[in-house]
Amino acid sequence: MKTSAAAIFDTYHLAVYRYFRRLLGDREAAEDLTQEVFLRVIRGLDRYESLGRESAWVFRIARNVFFDNRRARRPDATRLGDIEACGVESDHVLAFDIQEALRLLSVHDCQVFVLKEVVGLSYAEIADATDVTENSVRSRLRRARLQLRASLRGRLVKSSMRDSGEGQG
Amino acid sequence: MKPEHIDALSAALDGELVEPALLAESLAQPDAAALLANFAALRVLAGADLDRPSDAFYATMATRLTRPGLGSRLLLSFRPRAMAACWIVAAFLAGYLLHSSRAFTPANQAPSIVTPAGAPASRSGIAPSRDGPGSPPTRSTASPPTGRSGARPPAVPSLYIRFGEWRETEPPSMRPAAGGEK
Numbered sequence: 619m620k621t622s623a624a625a626i627f628d629t630y631h632l633a634v635y636r637y638f639r640r641l642l643g644d645r646e647a648a649e650d651l652t653q654e655v656f657l658r659v660i661r662g663l664d665r666y667e668s669l670g671r672e673s674a675w676v677f678r679i680a681r682n683v684f685f686d687n688r689r690a691r692r693p694d695a696t697r698l699g700d701i702e703a704c705g706v707e708s709d710h711v712l713a714f715d716i717q718e719a720l721r722l723l724s725v726h727d728c729q730v731f732v733l734k735e736v737v738g739l740s741y742a743e744i745a746d747a748t749d750v751t752e753n754s755v756r757s758r759l760r761r762a763r764l765q766l767r768a769s770l771r772g773r774l775v776k777s778s779m780r781d782s783g784e785g786q787g
Numbered sequence: 788m789k790p791e792h793i794d795a796l797s798a799a800l801d802g803e804l805v806e807p808a809l810l811a812e813s814l815a816q817p818d819a820a821a822l823l824a825n826f827a828a829l830r831v832l833a834g835a836d837l838d839r840p841s842d843a844f845y846a847t848m849a850t851r852l853t854r855p856g857l858g859s860r861l862l863l864s865f866r867p868r869a870m871a872a873c874w875i876v877a878a879f880l881a882g883y884l885l886h887s888s889r890a891f892t893p894a895n896q897a898p899s900i901v902t903p904a905g906a907p908a909s910r911s912g913i914a915p916s917r918d919g920p921g922s923p924p925t926r927s928t929a930s931p932p933t934g935r936s937g938a939r940p941p942a943v944p945s946l947y948i949r950f951g952e953w954r955e956t957e958p959p960s961m962r963p964a965a966g967g968e969k
Contacts, residue, residue: 623852624852624853627848627852631840631848632839632840635839635840635844636837639837639838640833640837645838645841648840649840649841649843649844652840652844653844653847653848653851656848656851656852657851660851660852715832716829716832716833716835731833732833734801735829735830735833735834736833736834736837740801740802740803741798741801741803756794756797756798757790757794759797759801760790760793760794760797763793763797763825763826763829764793766829767822767825767826767829770829770832773828773832774824774825774828774829774832
């Protein structure tokens with residue numbers, strides 16, 4: 619059964635918008651990129667055959683749109699395989715909010731974290747959307763969570779056990 | 788805490804499959820509870836304060852979804868028409884070439900023209916020499932009478948194409964009749 623573009627839009631537009639909103643932090647840019655994603659969806663719908671991984675297909679397009687936009691803004695950032703760290707030792711930097719903390723992550727770790735925590739994709743879907751293995755998804759997610767935990771430790775729930783852990787260190 | 792313990796706790800939090808023994812071992816780690824609580828708090832923060840797109844966005848997308856881009860629509864509508872046009876042009880071309888080749892079949896040619904020397908004129912306008920069969924042929928200089936006195940219209944050289952061979956000649960009706968050369 620062929621899925622219509624309108625149905626895909628209805629299902630995913632909010633998740634795609636929030637994905638960009640969280641990655642970019644800018645509402646207008648998020649709307650522009652979301653629009654671009656669904657234009658590509660409309661164009662690619664004839665070639666797409668539903669294999670049960672519709673979400674992965676849509677977010678693979680979203681990821682490509684994100685990197686295309688990133689390259690357009692930063693022509694030097696052309697190597698997608700590179701971990702584009704921001705040059706900050708984030709373990710020692712406190713972020714004001716989650717948006718700021720996400721900027722301290724590498725772009726690939728950030729992608730995986732947002733796809734999991736904001737969009738709610740499974741590991742398999744994230745692996746499909748980002749062209750990596752599930753083990754890579756697990757390790758990126760672990761890295762992102764630990765780094766965010768360190769950056770946002772002032773804003774996260776303080777448990778007595780963590781305090782005791784710091785006391786041990 | 789080892790990475791595999793953190794991965795197991797993450798997987799449990801994310802609803803993924805996790806090996807029970809490994810999960811039990813991970814939960815037994817000293818800061819497992821704090822880690823889980825922090826990860827849950829991160830999830831809350833990541834999903835918080837996320838607004839919806841503006842009304843302008845929805846208006847634009849409604850237009851785009853109901854009316855795809857002009858370029859793609861033109862391309863899609865033009866493709867079958869272009870194919871049809873190509874077939875029509877090809878059919879005309881084939882018909883023209885067929886007609887041209889039939890115009891040169893012997894059945895359509897005028898009866899052989901006899902030159903004053905008595906030899907039949909060749910179709911290319913090269914007539915045998917009057918000096919005899921052994922002499923080199925000479926191009927026929929015969930031309931029909933022109934002007935008001937002549938019954939025939941002035942000769943108009945026409946160009947025929949026959950299988951890639953270009954040949955300038957006169958229509959058969961323009962050729963002089965037997966003994967017409969003066």
